[in-house]
Amino acid sequence: MTVKSEQTRQLVAGVALRMFREIGFAKTTMRAIAAEAGVSVGNAYYYFASKDDLVQELYLQVQADHAARAAEALEDAVDLTGRLKATLHTGLDAMAPYHRFGGDFIATAIRPTSPVNPFAAGSTAAREASLAIFRTAVEAAKPPAPKKLRSDLPELLWLCYMAVTLFWVYDTSEGQQRTRRLVDGAVPLITRGLSLVRMPGVGRILDDFLSLSRSIRS
Amino acid sequence: MTVKSEQTRQLVAGVALRMFREIGFAKTTMRAIAAEAGVSVGNAYYYFASKDDLVQELYLQVQADHAARAAEALEDAVDLTGRLKATLHTGLDAMAPYHRFGGDFIATAIRPTSPVNPFAAGSTAAREASLAIFRTAVEAAKPPAPKKLRSDLPELLWLCYMAVTLFWVYDTSEGQQRTRRLVDGAVPLITRGLSLVRMPGVGRILDDFLSLSRSIRS
Numbered sequence: 001m002t003v004k005s006e007q008t009r010q011l012v013a014g015v016a017l018r019m020f021r022e023i024g025f026a027k028t029t030m031r032a033i034a035a036e037a038g039v040s041v042g043n044a045y046y047y048f049a050s051k052d053d054l055v056q057e058l059y060l061q062v063q064a065d066h067a068a069r070a071a072e073a074l075e076d077a078v079d080l081t082g083r084l085k086a087t088l089h090t091g092l093d094a095m096a097p098y099h100r101f102g103g104d105f106i107a108t109a110i111r112p113t114s115p116v117n118p119f120a121a122g123s124t125a126a127r128e129a130s131l132a133i134f135r136t137a138v139e140a141a142k143p144p145a146p147k148k149l150r151s152d153l154p155e156l157l158w159l160c161y162m163a164v165t166l167f168w169v170y171d172t173s174e175g176q177q178r179t180r181r182l183v184d185g186a187v188p189l190i191t192r193g194l195s196l197v198r199m200p201g202v203g204r205i206l207d208d209f210l211s212l213s214r215s216i217r218s
Numbered sequence: 219m220t221v222k223s224e225q226t227r228q229l230v231a232g233v234a235l236r237m238f239r240e241i242g243f244a245k246t247t248m249r250a251i252a253a254e255a256g257v258s259v260g261n262a263y264y265y266f267a268s269k270d271d272l273v274q275e276l277y278l279q280v281q282a283d284h285a286a287r288a289a290e291a292l293e294d295a296v297d298l299t300g301r302l303k304a305t306l307h308t309g310l311d312a313m314a315p316y317h318r319f320g321g322d323f324i325a326t327a328i329r330p331t332s333p334v335n336p337f338a339a340g341s342t343a344a345r346e347a348s349l350a351i352f353r354t355a356v357e358a359a360k361p362p363a364p365k366k367l368r369s370d371l372p373e374l375l376w377l378c379y380m381a382v383t384l385f386w387v388y389d390t391s392e393g394q395q396r397t398r399r400l401v402d403g404a405v406p407l408i409t410r411g412l413s414l415v416r417m418p419g420v421g422r423i424l425d426d427f428l429s430l431s432r433s434i435r436s
Binding site for chain 1: 320321322324325326328329330331332337387388390396399400403404406407410411414417419420423426427430433434
């Protein structure tokens, strides 16, 4: 891509994301994006074949923002509780400008056949970027997470993050404070739960849980 | 309501639900429902102000079907594992005819502002009916569920059922066998997990989990 066309692509993406934040997903059409960006509709479609492609762009930008915020917050966080709270709170920070558009968006993304479903093939890059943030949070934690859980934990925590995101979309409290309280309350429970893994009765249930979760995902 | 108008109402509802099953939610219009039922469009609207009202009717009928199936299956189930499996499997049985329409439907219902959202005020009757099925499953179980959990357990299990339903919508395996395996694998883990509640370390985490879950829901 030439410098000029990369600039046009970023211009279109920037305008689209701003319109998503300001007037919402449903009302933002490709035509309106092109007009606002001062390019032809054909030119806008040249860079993004559909609004779905712009949603993928949105995912990637939110993930990049989340990664940058998390990297900074994780500098001061040592134990898993602190690292996980930092990771989840910075995720909420990165999504915050899009909250108004959350309901619209989730109605589009939840459909199993949607190309912007977070589990869909088209979302692989954004999903991997998001997973990598959780991997970093777990891998450098001191004390380390229980060994038998370490490889599955980032993905399980990412699924918790998807659940938190769903809760956040429904959260109409001021500044989504209710979701913040959920994170602050749930993370210590998760890490305390992990510390029980060494108890024999708990360990056996965990083994069976992990093998079930692997068999269901495969 | 007169006998005649109750008959018309049931005719319209029956036609709508059959069309939902056969051609899906998106393609079924009030106009098409009226034509198929042989009533005027105005008459159809007299009984159901919108397609959303027909979805509420669908919820209620699925819940009634689930309750009848569960009551029969619970006759032979004594322990919580058996009772919970029976409750979840009969729930899947009751929803099965609508699987094709699951994706469409969830895209409508997930929107926080949707009147057919399972957490919305308009869904209270169906939600209470569904919750009651889980309450029956828990209350008559022998041995009984741990005392400190008994009052919260039906609602927590109902939330698990919502998660299973989401998994089921995504499940494209033959006859949704993958969801059946999830139920068969997850239920014993849940009930084994409950038996750990009497261990001190686990009990304290559970207490904190319950108070968090109550504070978040209130």
